Amino acid sequence: MPKLGMQPIRRRQLIQATLEAIDDVGLADATIARIAKRAGVSAGIISHYFGGKDGLLESTMRQILWDLGDAVARRRARDDVESPRQHLHAIIDGNFDRSQVNKIVMKTWLAFWSVSMHRPDLQRLQRVNDRRLYSNICHHFQRCLPRPDAQQAARGLAAMIDGLWLRGALAPQGIDVDRARQLAYDYVEEQLAHATTQAPINA
Amino acid sequence: MPKLGMQPIRRRQLIQATLEAIDDVGLADATIARIAKRAGVSAGIISHYFGGKDGLLESTMRQILWDLGDAVARRRARDDVESPRQHLHAIIDGNFDRSQVNKIVMKTWLAFWSVSMHRPDLQRLQRVNDRRLYSNICHHFQRCLPRPDAQQAARGLAAMIDGLWLRGALAPQGIDVDRARQLAYDYVEEQLAHATTQAPINA
DNA sequence: ATTTTTTTATTGAACGTTCAATCAATAAAA
DNA sequence: TTTTATTGATTGAACGTTCAATAAAAAAAT
Numbered sequence A, B: 001m002p003k004l005g006m007q008p009i010r011r012r013q014l015i016q017a018t019l020e021a022i023d024d025v026g027l028a029d030a031t032i033a034r035i036a037k038r039a040g041v042s043a044g045i046i047s048h049y050f051g052g053k054d055g056l057l058e059s060t061m062r063q064i065l066w067d068l069g070d071a072v073a074r075r076r077a078r079d080d081v082e083s084p085r086q087h088l089h090a091i092i093d094g095n096f097d098r099s100q101v102n103k104i105v106m107k108t109w110l111a112f113w114s115v116s117m118h119r120p121d122l123q124r125l126q127r128v129n130d131r132r133l134y135s136n137i138c139h140h141f142q143r144c145l146p147r148p149d150a151q152q153a154a155r156g157l158a159a160m161i162d163g164l165w166l167r168g169a170l171a172p173q174g175i176d177v178d179r180a181r182q183l184a185y186d187y188v189e190e191q192l193a194h195a196t197t198q199a200p201i202n203a
Numbered sequence C: 001a002t003t004t005t006t007t008t009a010t011t012g013a014a015c016g017t018t019c020a021a022t023c024a025a026t027a028a029a030a
Numbered sequence D: 001t002t003t004t005a006t007t008g009a010t011t012g013a014a015c016g017t018t019c020a021a022t023a024a025a026a027a028a029a030t
Helices: A006-025 A031-037 A044-050 A053-076 A084-095 A101-115 A121-142 A147-170 A178-191 B006-025 B032-039 B044-048 B054-074 B086-097 B104-114 B120-141 B147-170 B178-192
Strands: none
Touching: A006 A031, A006 A053, A006 A101, A031 A044, A031 A053, A031 B120, A044 A053, A044 A101, A044 B147, A053 A084, A053 A121, A084 A147, A084 B086, A101 A121, A101 A147, A101 A178, A101 B032, A101 B054, A101 B104, A101 B120, A121 B032, A121 B147, A147 A178, A147 B086, A147 B104, A147 B120, A147 B178, B006 B032, B006 B104, B032 B044, B032 B054, B032 B120, B044 B178, B054 B086, B054 B104, B054 B120, B086 B147, B086 B178, B104 B120, B104 B147, B120 B147, B147 B178
16 A cells, blocks of 8 residues: 655645544544544554654644635735725635634634643644734734724734634534624724724725 | 531632642643642542542533622622613623633633533533623613614624633733723724614613 | 440542553555 | 555553542430
């Protein structure tokens, strides 16, 4: 069986199996034996390609972080995204992208949030992501609002997005994407409305 | 040593030790041996008073849920809380009560959110709490807004509160309570402002 | 008032299980 | 022949639970 260039294939398989295992039985019971079985390989292969379970978990977290960043980047790269409002909407849409709004990914996010409190490497990854969301939002609010107001608005919108996300993950019926997006849009409008009497709107 | 009526004392001790252990090493490494050692008792006593580790975790979650409910209830019981705005502020203040906004409790919340995805008993507890926050908020918005608007506003405020909470828990510098409360207050004002042209304000 | 019995509280060693990691063995491809 | 890929049994550590043993207090009996 062994051919060359198996590494990227196996890594993808095992990361996917990790996500599915976490969705299925939770991170606490996502053992390497279970993950390996789900991926259709032996347990030993995990240590071989990831150095150990910790390495697999870090790679899995990097994967979903990258997917989120990519979902946002793709929306923002579209030609018709120019005004602050359009950029903020693109960020919102990216965060509620279909690839992010499913039980598998949401359960994994929750698990990683919890674990990252006690693992510096995961904590670093997670904070880079938090900062990126805030900074992106803040940048576009600053195009219409004075800096302190923009920062406060950015904190509010970031919290709104994460909060809708969290409550969606915990709710039995899952997240209502359209309703969540609308709430985030509304929040943006409220903040931009304050700009009319304070600073020029380039929206 | 053994005196009568030790049960409530030991239960309190062990729940406190559980919170501290989770804060210290995370839920995954909060073993009964460690928890017992921190409480200054033997490991066997946990099964004796809680039936097992699962029982201890459920009791610990009940405790922090009760603390949160109590913090909100105390604020709302004050004489000067009458108008919808005052009630909503009381709910916000309760959720950012000092007893809730500390690293120990926040880490425990994160851990329980994650674990409750795979344990029906904890999931039930957690959802009762979510619903309570939403229902309380919704009730008071309905005193000034048409029902659909009130429900949407309630979803927004609940998400804002949880989101501020989550980002506060994950942030290296912790949560800025005053800033968080102000953002929630501002959101309430925006929602109530829409009521002026649609329904009478009793605020 | 003293002794005996019962109840409640607690310990910690022992047990069986489960886990991540290791590594010698194997096999296909280069 | 060398390199890359993979297996799965083995190992040792760590875990939650159990339980016989112990001790103090309370209750009952003398």
